[in-house]
Amino acid sequence: MTNRRITTALLAALIGALTGTPAAHAEEAAGIVANLWERYRSVRTETETVDIAIVSAPPAAPVPRAQVEALLQTGGPGIRPKRATRRVTYAADHQDKMVIVFGAPAEDVGTAFLVWRKAGRDQDEQWLYMPSLGRVRRIAVTSSQSFVGTNMRYEDIRELAGERVDNYSYELLPAEAQDGRPCTVIQATPNPGVTSAYKRRKMWLDQAWQIPVKVEYYDARDVLWKVLYQSSVTQLPSGIHRADLLEVRDLQLQEATFMLISKREVAQALSPETFTTDYLERAGADL
Secondary structure, eight states, X not given: OOHHHHHHHHHHHHXXXXXXXXXXXXXXXXXXXXXXXXXXXXXXXXEEEEEEEEEESOOXXXXXXXXXXXXXXXXXXXXXXXXXXXXXXXXXXXXXXEEEEEEESGGGTTOEEXXXXXXXXXXXXXXXXXXXXXXXXXXXXXXXXXXXXXXXXXXXXXXXXXXXXXXXXEEEEEXXXXXXXXXEEEEEEEOTTOOOSOSEEEEEEETTTOSEEEEEEEOTTSOEEEEEEEEEEEEOTTSOEEEXXXXXXXXXXXXXXXXXXXXEEESOOOOGGGGSHHHHTTGGGGO
């Protein structure tokens, strides 16, 4: 969303507060989400090392960091560990780029995923390289596949780097607390013509941290499908907050994916060549 559109959304939010109309409340909700992601993207670049555990019949949610660390260290039946490096460059024109490269387990080493995000209504572009196939292949934005065996879809991976606000209609719901912290609650519904695996999402946005600390995902039948929790929140030198622990729980499969950020760097120079399809074929060698 451009600065001009953000200003328009903020103006609409002010009008909404005065008028109390449903349309104005929708604009207010859209403005809140847009500003949250503008703040999130302000770091310019981001590099993360992510330790992943996919757990069958997981413990009750949400799982604290110490317990996730124990799962990653001890392993065992029903636990599939992975490790990946995620790099993102945030562009002023919103044409961001992201690359994820897997370094473990052995069968995933060198698997790499690239996203070129487009501005406005243009379709994103994304590619996947799997060493077993020996070639880069384009992945449809509408793909319903699981992302490298996790409980996330390709759509989820794209949206976690910054939601495409133009694709959704928003509804401001009554505020609620999450783990004792005041949250703004907003429902997002895909606009007509937008392909999504989800009929709607319900988001709890921490009012101080300015990040979504809980998101519920509803399937096409409007049945609760997945829940995302973000916790172990740290503050970056710039004042922006990040969650170091993400938990995606698939209630229908009774399975969860835990992602623990063991290392993060922001505002570091990243080579443009890193975000190309040529790079995907040799990304594993840079691990």
